[in-house]
Amino acid sequence: MLGSGYDIFSHKFVLFASYGNDSIALINLCGKYLRGEDVTVVYSDTGWAAPWWMRERVEVGERFAQSLGFKTARTGSIGLEQLVRDRKGWPRQGMQFCTHELKIKPAMKWLEQNDPFRRAICLNGVRRVESQKRANYPEFTVESPNHGGRSLWSPMIDFSDDDRDYEILEAGFEVLPHRSMECFPCVNANRQDLRMLAGNPDRIIHVERVEKELGHTKKGKPRVMFRPYQKMGATGIREVVRWALSDRGKYEAPVEDNCDSGWCGA
Incomplete structure (x- = not known):
């Protein structure tokens, strides 16, 4: 004490x-x-x-x-x-x-x-x-x-x-149902923390803009805030939020269309 x-x-x-x-x-x-x-x-x-x-x-x-x-x-x-x-x-x-x-x-x-x-x-x-x-x-x-x-x-x-x-x-304060928001989102944010982003579209846009500015690594991997392999393949902040909102184990990452010819998937 x-x-x-x-x-x-x-x-x-x-x-x-x-x-x-x-x-x-x-x-x-x-x-x-x-x-x-x-x-x-x-x-x-x-x-x-x-x-x-x-x-x-x-x-x-x-x-x-x-x-x-x-x-x-x-x-x-x-x-x-x-x-x-x-x-x-x-x-x-x-x-x-x-x-x-x-x-x-x-x-x-x-x-x-x-x-x-x-x-x-x-x-x-x-x-x-x-x-x-x-x-x-x-x-x-x-x-x-x-x-x-x-x-x-x-x-x-x-x-x-x-x-x-x-x-x-x-002290006259309420007990917050989440951690400090001194960093939002935090790189260690859990599913509950990330769900809060769904109600903050401006924040999603902000993070997404920084992710795009950072581009890709030399190996061609996107420099995103959260590692895709930890979020069932969710790549980029928008998909990470979609992962957070899904039921546990139910998220499915979008299938990439690697053909840019304009003839496929139209």
């Missing part, structure tokens, strides 16, 4: 937030235990958020943090769209350069500018129940490489979903 075994007071705290469910819960929790301390809540602008996210979630979340006496800040970046153009491809699992370029590097720069002597304790909303990968995540890291060697604290590490939701509701 907060402060267990650590001298947490008389420090500077930097809370990194996406303003999703875990972030709101963490801000509320810190409001009860760190009120009066030097706390800054930092949001990383990836340039790829859902159109409504900044207005309806980030700005509202910032006002809530400020009401607790916390400062708020944002980091900027070149944005995902320019990043994939520069890299000539989309991030992948195992090659997820987006997190490093759009969040970690800007955060490190902000920390160096605002905490040059590395006295701050950084906080995040990681919880062990989120995934098997995080099952053994430490509550406290003395020197976190992703935070410039500063200490990293995860005070909600043993929180259940109910524990987290209690904090969210106490």
Whole structure:
């Protein structure tokens, strides 16, 4: 729990937030235990958020943090769209350069500018129940490489979903039925996340335009956001959304017509 075994007071705290469910819960929790301390809540602008996210979630979340006496800040970046153009491809699992370029590097720069002597304790909303990968995540890291060697604290590490939701509701927010929309869509989006795109045709057009601009690899494969083999052959964002809307295992990819003579299939 907060402060267990650590001298947490008389420090500077930097809370990194996406303003999703875990972030709101963490801000509320810190409001009860760190009120009066030097706390800054930092949001990383990836340039790829859902159109409504900044207005309806980030700005509202910032006002809530400020009401607790916390400062708020944002980091900027070149944005995902320019990043994939520069890299000539989309991030992948195992090659997820987006997190490093759009969040970690800007955060490190902000920390160096605002905490040059590395006295701050950084906080995040990681919880062990989120995934098997995080099952053994430490509550406290003395020197976190992703935070410039500063200490990293995860005070909600043993929180259940109910524990987290209690904090969210106490803060006066609703529990979102989806992950943070700081990146929409995220390269790790699941079927439920991708279904949300069906109601956002402008976003589909946006992603499709970037996919077309990226063209093809040297092997002739289209540089699409989601790997076709992971989506039953769905190639391109429109087909991926169609895959997401289909019943599990029922999607059929369109058959390519490789004849361009104008005599076939008319």
